[in-house]
Amino acid sequence: MTNFLWLARDRREILQLALAGGALGAFSATPFAALGQTMAGEKMKIATIGAGREGGALGTLFAKAGHPVMFSSRKPEELKDLVASAGPMARAGTVAEAVEFGDVVFLVVPYAAIEQIGKDHGKALAGKQLVIDVSNPIARRDGDDLVKSVEQQGGAGLVTAKLIPGVHLVRAFNAINFAALAKDANRAGDPVAIPMAGDDQKAIELASRLIKEIGFEPVLVGGLDKGKYLVPGTPLGGEHTPAEIREIAAKLS
Ligand SMILES: NC(=O)c1ccc[n+]([C@@H]2O[C@H](COP(=O)([O-])OP(=O)(O)OC[C@H]3O[C@@H](n4cnc5c(N)ncnc54)[C@H](OP(=O)(O)O)[C@@H]3O)[C@@H](O)[C@H]2O)c1
Numbered sequence: 001m002t003n004f005l006w007l008a009r010d011r012r013e014i015l016q017l018a019l020a021g022g023a024l025g026a027f028s029a030t031p032f033a034a035l036g037q038t039m040a041g042e043k044m045k046i047a048t049i050g051a052g053r054e055g056g057a058l059g060t061l062f063a064k065a066g067h068p069v070m071f072s073s074r075k076p077e078e079l080k081d082l083v084a085s086a087g088p089m090a091r092a093g094t095v096a097e098a099v100e101f102g103d104v105v106f107l108v109v110p111y112a113a114i115e116q117i118g119k120d121h122g123k124a125l126a127g128k129q130l131v132i133d134v135s136n137p138i139a140r141r142d143g144d145d146l147v148k149s150v151e152q153q154g155g156a157g158l159v160t161a162k163l164i165p166g167v168h169l170v171r172a173f174n175a176i177n178f179a180a181l182a183k184d185a186n187r188a189g190d191p192v193a194i195p196m197a198g199d200d201q202k203a204i205e206l207a208s209r210l211i212k213e214i215g216f217e218p219v220l221v222g223g224l225d226k227g228k229y230l231v232p233g234t235p236l237g238g239e240h241t242p243a244e245i246r247e248i249a250a251k252l253s
Contacts, residue, residue: 047102055108157227186215
């Protein structure tokens with residue numbers, strides 16, 4: 001399919017080629033997504049696994065930016081109010097339905113759930129253009145043993161990559177509170193920075209584009225090994241300008 005794209009002379013021709021593959025288009029928000037390519041401003045199908053405070057806030061921002069969003073949790077019937085407040089681009093489903101739906105999937109669950117999600121949906125997630133891991137290992141919720149084990153294995157970036165192998169993974173939004181997300185999105189003046197970590201260039205580019213679309217500034221702080229700093233309570237946590245994040249990131253080991 002990539003060869004078709006090389007042969008196409010311009011954006012219109014790419015679209016025609018993609019539309020010719022009608023069956024592919026049926027599974028994605030746009031034919032470009034079906035081809036594993038994205039264009040600036042293109043709407044992507046976004047799924048959230050977890051639709052609590054952080055997943056709800058993130059999905060709402062993307063639904064309001066015009067992307068089709070499916071929120072999911074183990075009790076999707078309880079997400080009616082969230083769907084109503086997120087507007088007409090939003091809907092709710094089971095985790096399996098959301099995994100099938102999304103071109104981009106956000107993991108926004110207690111970190112202890114990541115292992116099971118990897119076992120149940122890892123293969124499907126590996127076929128997605130982008131998986132953004134927003135989940136953090138937190139002792140009071142996930143237990144001391146899990147937090148120690150994640151630390152010993154190099155932090156949440158490397159561990160998520162191990163638990164869900166082969167995914168196009170970026171860690172982002174981990175260190176910004178859900179209330180700040182809603183408040184700072186699309187704000188006037190200088191944008192707030194969203195530090196992110198990843199090793200997959202295409203995934204990083206797509207994540208950067210999506211972060212900008214909701215009015216933040218992405219700042220890559222390093223590879224997945226730096227994902228260990230993308231948790232609350234580290235210098236990267238909270239709200240910072242892009243320049244501040246770059247300065248902090250330059251000092252990280
Ligand atoms: N809150 C923040 O400001 C913030 C900021 C940055 C990062 N984070 C991180 O984001 C993650 C979510 O935090 P939160 O504050 O949004 O938590 P939350 O409000 O408790 O929501 C957690 C969500 O995950 C779902 N969930 C739990 N276990 C699941 C499983 N096994 N499979 C599928 N869905 C599951 C829950 O729904 P059901 O129980 O109905 O399945 C719920 O929708 C955490 O890792 C947290 O550290 C949070």
